[in-house]
Amino acid sequence: MPTGESPLEQFAIKRLVEFHIGGLDVSITNSAVFMLVAIALVTAFMTLGMRRHAMVPGRWQSMVELSYEFIAKMVRDNVGTEGMRYFPFIFTLFMFILFCNLIGLIPFSFTVTSHIIVTFIMAAVVFLGVTVIGFVRHGRHFLSLFVPAGVPIFLLPLIVIIEVLSYLTRPISLSVRLFANMMAGHTMLKVFAGFVVGLGIFLGWLPLAFIVALTALELVIAILQAYVFAILTCIYLNDAINLHH
């Protein structure tokens, strides 16, 4: 891959501070720095917003309460009141992804969620957690998730295989969805930015106007993908907690 002009260059991971423990490379990279920034911003947003905890909330406190209630309602609607035990996890997941996506939209920053390994680890934790919760709550009975009710008996072997496969591909689709959305959006912005430079001062404003519209779209997608990740986590959790609804 040639560097410099490539629209994929923005995703390069650079070591900022080198660290080696044993044979492991645990250097602090730009990815790690932006993760820490996202966590710091979420923490500041939540704690500083609720510092005064007034009865009549101000603008900042309203935003904190809105984000809390948005996810709380989503968990309650999709999983039921029993799912509220897992609300802190889903809320953390949502806020982390949301802030990573939004920080990535700032020019010259780094989008943590545009790397498949980051999204895959999050999806794998969700997948393993949901499977463990299902087996702990229902024991062997959890396997009836793969046997939908009301299917003719001669179709059953085929359906069970399909259900098991679709269950096993969940972490892949969950992680690829977030990663591909982020990577595609940022690559597209970079390609159009290349058009602005290429077309020069007279025609360059055309793709520039397009970039403004695309940035608005990317803002929507950044929020939407965090929402989709959280709501799919809720739906998977619902499968494990309330078998067959």
Add this chain to the structure above:
Amino acid sequence: MDAHAAKLIGAGLATIALSGVGIGIGNIFGSYLSGALRNPAAAPKLFGNLLLGFALTEAVALYALVVALLLLFAF
């Protein structure tokens, strides 16, 4: 045919998936509009599902992009 040309053709073919995604997204918004016009009171409730369906369908298009990029850069 040399391998590089085959790669480029394969990546181009991967974008055929976009036709299905276009139909899907059009279908989602068309159904939402006809539902919302018949029963405007239900429209705000449907809006969340609309965005969810849109995001899920759009993700299918991005799988095609991933396939194209894998063909171009990973092989």
